Amino acid sequence: MEKPTFEGGYVDDEISLRDIWNLLRRNQWLIFLCVLLVTGGAAAYSYFAVPVYESATTIRIEEERANLPVLDILQELSSGSQVETEMEVLRSRTLAEDVVDSLNLQVEIIEPRGVSRAVLLDRLVAERWAPEGEFLIEPGGDAFRITDEETLESLGEVSERLPAALAGVTFTLTEAARDYPRIRVRVLPFDKAVTKLQKALSVSRPNRDAGIVTVRYESSDTLLVHEVPNRLAASFISRRQRIQKTEASSTVRFLEDQIDTLARQLAAAEERLVAFREEGQVVSIEAEANAQVTELARLQADRNAIDAERSALQELMDEIDREATTADPAGPSPYRRLLSFPTLLKNQSTSELLRSLTEVENQRSVLLQRRTMADDDVQQFTQRIRELEAQLRTVATTYLQGLTNQVQSYDQTLEQFAAQLEVIPQKQVQLARLEREEKVLSELFTLLQTRLKEAQIAQAVEDASIRVVDPAILPSEPIKPKTVLNIALGLILGMMLGVGLAFTREHMDDTVHTREDLVEATGGAPIMGMIPRIRQRGLRPSKTSAAANGASHLGERLVAGRDPRNPVSEAYRSLRTNITFSNPDRPPKTIVFTSPLPQDGKSTSAANLAITLAQQGTRVLLVDADLRRGVLNNVFDLPREPGLSDVITGQAKLSEALRVVDLGESGRMHFLPTGTLPPNPAELLGSERMKTLLRHLEEQFDAIILDSAPLTVVTDAAVLGTNAEGVLLVARANVTERGAIRYSVDQLKHVRAPILGVVLNDIDFRRDSRYSSSYGRYGYYYQYYYGDNGKKKK
Numbered sequence: 001m002e003k004p005t006f007e008g009g010y011v012d013d014e015i016s017l018r019d020i021w022n023l024l025r026r027n028q029w030l031i032f033l034c035v036l037l038v039t040g041g042a043a044a045y046s047y048f049a050v051p052v053y054e055s056a057t058t059i060r061i062e063e064e065r066a067n068l069p070v071l072d073i074l075q076e077l078s079s080g081s082q083v084e085t086e087m088e089v090l091r092s093r094t095l096a097e098d099v100v101d102s103l104n105l106q107v108e109i110i111e112p113r114g115v116s117r118a119v120l121l122d123r124l125v126a127e128r129w130a131p132e133g134e135f136l137i138e139p140g141g142d143a144f145r146i147t148d149e150e151t152l153e154s155l156g157e158v159s160e161r162l163p164a165a166l167a168g169v170t171f172t173l174t175e176a177a178r179d180y181p182r183i184r185v186r187v188l189p190f191d192k193a194v195t196k197l198q199k200a201l202s203v204s205r206p207n208r209d210a211g212i213v214t215v216r217y218e219s220s221d222t223l224l225v226h227e228v229p230n231r232l233a234a235s236f237i238s239r240r241q242r243i244q245k246t247e248a249s250s251t252v253r254f255l256e257d258q259i260d261t262l263a264r265q266l267a268a269a270e271e272r273l274v275a276f277r278e279e280g281q282v283v284s285i286e287a288e289a290n291a292q293v294t295e296l297a298r299l300q301a302d303r304n305a306i307d308a309e310r311s312a313l314q315e316l317m318d319e320i321d322r323e324a325t326t327a328d329p330a331g332p333s334p335y336r337r338l339l340s341f342p343t344l345l346k347n348q349s350t351s352e353l354l355r356s357l358t359e360v361e362n363q364r365s366v367l368l369q370r371r372t373m374a375d376d377d378v379q380q381f382t383q384r385i386r387e388l389e390a391q392l393r394t395v396a397t398t399y400l401q402g403l404t405n406q407v408q409s410y411d412q413t414l415e416q417f418a419a420q421l422e423v424i425p426q427k428q429v430q431l432a433r434l435e436r437e438e439k440v441l442s443e444l445f446t447l448l449q450t451r452l453k454e455a456q457i458a459q460a461v462e463d464a465s466i467r468v469v470d471p472a473i474l475p476s477e478p479i480k481p482k483t484v485l486n487i488a489l490g491l492i493l494g495m496m497l498g499v500g501l502a503f504t505r506e507h508m509d510d511t512v513h514t515r516e517d518l519v520e521a522t523g524g525a526p527i528m529g530m531i532p533r534i535r536q537r538g539l540r541p542s543k544t545s546a547a548a549n550g551a552s553h554l555g556e557r558l559v560a561g562r563d564p565r566n567p568v569s570e571a572y573r574s575l576r577t578n579i580t581f582s583n584p585d586r587p588p589k590t591i592v593f594t595s596p597l598p599q600d601g602k603s604t605s606a607a608n609l610a611i612t613l614a615q616q617g618t619r620v621l622l623v624d625a626d627l628r629r630g631v632l633n634n635v636f637d638l639p640r641e642p643g644l645s646d647v648i649t650g651q652a653k654l655s656e657a658l659r660v661v662d663l664g665e666s667g668r669m670h671f672l673p674t675g676t677l678p679p680n681p682a683e684l685l686g687s688e689r690m691k692t693l694l695r696h697l698e699e700q701f702d703a704i705i706l707d708s709a710p711l712t713v714v715t716d717a718a719v720l721g722t723n724a725e726g727v728l729l730v731a732r733a734n735v736t737e738r739g740a741i742r743y744s745v746d747q748l749k750h751v752r753a754p755i756l757g758v759v760l761n762d763i764d765f766r767r768d769s770r771y772s773s774s775y776g777r778y779g780y781y782y783q784y785y786y787g788d789n790g791k792k793k794k
Contacts, residue, residue, distance in 0.1 A: 031498030042490030051478035055226035056216040062465040098235040106193040111184040116223040130168025137183040226472040251455040266441040273434040303410035310403035357388040510737045521741040528757035529575030560611040588725035594717035595730040596740035601761035602730040606707040614669040623672045625706040627681035630674035643675025686719040711744035721753030
């Protein structure tokens with residue numbers, strides 16, 4: 001018997017924009033909830049957060065320009081390294097310590113939140129060694145009581161006139177402090193206060209082409225926030241001016257000492273130079289030396305040119321001699337290559353010999369077309385060629401010897417010039433050394449005099465290269481929290497979180513939803529049918545409705561017989577057509593219905609398909625082959641026994657077990673129940689008696705539909721599938737997992753059961769249209785039939 005097979009098809013894994021849109025629609029409530037939670041959290045944070053203010057001061061820093069143009073260029077290429085250096089100084093711990101000391105930043109207000117320290121405390125002084133602690137200040141009559149919050153020890157009283165006596169910290173209260181029921185003060189260690197200040201400070205350069213630096217400070221203290229950057233800038237400028245004055249004073253003393261020493265060295269160098277010129281009567285040795293060096297260079301160049309020509313001609317003659325020993329007597333003369341040497345061509349005799357050689361070779365070539373080399377006339381031409389070659393070689397050899405003689409003559413002349421240069425007096429070197437010494441000392445003396453004047457000026461004037469452009473002022477509005485920005489970021493982050501969770505949820509969802517999912521899970525099995533969800537009267541559809549309500553509700557799902565106009569009935573008729581045309585020459589007669597898991601709808605699909613076949617006038621037999629928990633007999637309100645198991649074991653005859661089901665206007669069909677539920681269903685279904693029974697039934701009926709057990713639970717369907725002409729695997733949308741489908745297909749392939757295809761059952765087009773846009777086309781007819789409320793139209 002020929003059994004249908006299928007090959008794995010290609011599944012397109014490319015994600016389109018429509019797929020992403022459908023994914024977002026499926027998870028719209030999850031995304032909305034994430035957006036709502038994150039945005040609400042951002043709004044709550046913005047409402048309860050303590051406002052933070054920012055104030056900034058701008059400082060102009062002029063870069064020092066070098067006197068040398070090259071150094072100016074290098075300084076420009078360094079992208080303002082001096083400004084960057086000063087910015088690092090502004091970030092330094094030393095300046096931060098000065099600010100903490102001067103503004104007593106070790107002391108801060110914890111409660112009431114958002115109130116400036118200057119509003120509550122007055123005449124505040126904090127020493128660097130003050131220990132860490134938190135103190136509670138509460139009204140107690142005319143004065144306020146101070147309590148250590150860690151030890152609960154009373155530390156005395158404080159008021160507008162009575163200062164607090166804490167370890168390393170003293171302060172008084174202002175009149176405004178009486179408006180608050182309690183005040184909490186924290187004293188930080190000096191190091192922590194400095195570190196906290198450095199974190200709250202930011203130093204930036206808004207424009208790299210401008211020498212402007214901005215110092216920003218953030219704090220919840222509305223009054224202190226502008227004092228910190230101003231104090232930092234003042235401390236920075238003061239320190240820089242002190243350092244520059246100290247450097248200038250040191251430079252002046254150093255330059256004065258160096259100038260005295262250099263003046264003595266310059267006078268001695270000038271005296272030595274004058275004495276040398278008078279003693280040696282030196283006027284200009286350079287002119288004589290330069291003339292001889294120029295002539296030596298010219299002679300060397302001429303000698304090199306002639307030697308190069310000689311080498312080239314020698315190499316050419318060697319090649320011609322080698323070719324002459326192996327050349328073909330009847331071929332062209334190798335001495336023709338002398339034509340490539342331009343100097344020989346300038347010689348008239350050489351040119352005439354080469355022309356004669358060419359003419360004689362041409363005449364011999366014409367004669368050789370009619371005669372051989374042994375011919376006398378040819379021999380005469382050959383002899384003439386040899387004579388001309390000998391003359392050419394003699395001329396070339398003579399010319400080569402002349403070039404060699406010229407090279408030797410030049411070598412002798414060069415040796416003479418070299419000897420003359422060697423005897424040039426060493427006094428020129430001595431003169432250059434003395435002049436160089438005097439020049440260097442003179443330039444250094446002038447330079448030091450210039451630097452001394454500059455240092456004296458710098459010592460006398462204030463440094464104007466660094467100054468405050470805009471001092472920090474009291475801020476009018478806080479920079480944090482930014483309510484609108486926080487809410488906007490909350491919306492964006494909430495949406496990103498929701499989308500991320502949606503993608504994660506989809507990635508973790510292993511159930512099938514669309515025909516593409518089913519094709520991928522089965523490895524390319526044909527999709528034989530797409531069955532919509534059956535609306536049960538008086539029940540809300542759910543994933544477990546069939547299991548919860550038993551066979552009675554399964555009976556309501558047999559819509560093919562009771563409602564032929566139902567879209568579900570049309571889907572089963574489409575399934576019938578697809579099965580018929582799966583093999584047009586011989587449609588499968590024996591078909592096994594199974595599913596990966598229980599409650600996937602295999603029994604419903606088997607029964608409805610049997611009804612549609614009966615409506616077509618086909619002699620159809622529906623067999624309940626689920627020998628473990630078959631329920632089809634209850635669906636048709638028929639007894640379970642005798643049935644299939646009884647016929648196989650021989651306890652009943654086939655005629656006794658077969659029942660006829662009257663379908664009314666739809667016709668009738670035959671039904672074979674499970675019979676007595678046996679302890680060994682797999683063995684019975686795989687027995688020879690079962691095979692014989694199926695062959696016998698195929699002779700009596702046009703179509704046999706077998707409802708079998710789920711594949712992932714037991715192997716009954718796989719065993720039964722080997723005896724059938726095809727197996728239909730039923731999967732339930734949104735319920736059946738891909739892994740279960742793959743396992744079921746593998747089970748069938750292992751026993752070589754013929755797989756007709758797959759049926760996707762229980763499709764809710766309104767729900768599942770968010771998984772595939774193609775469901776929308778099916779949904780039009782489904783909605784037309786049922787209406788928007790899911791109820792059947794009259």
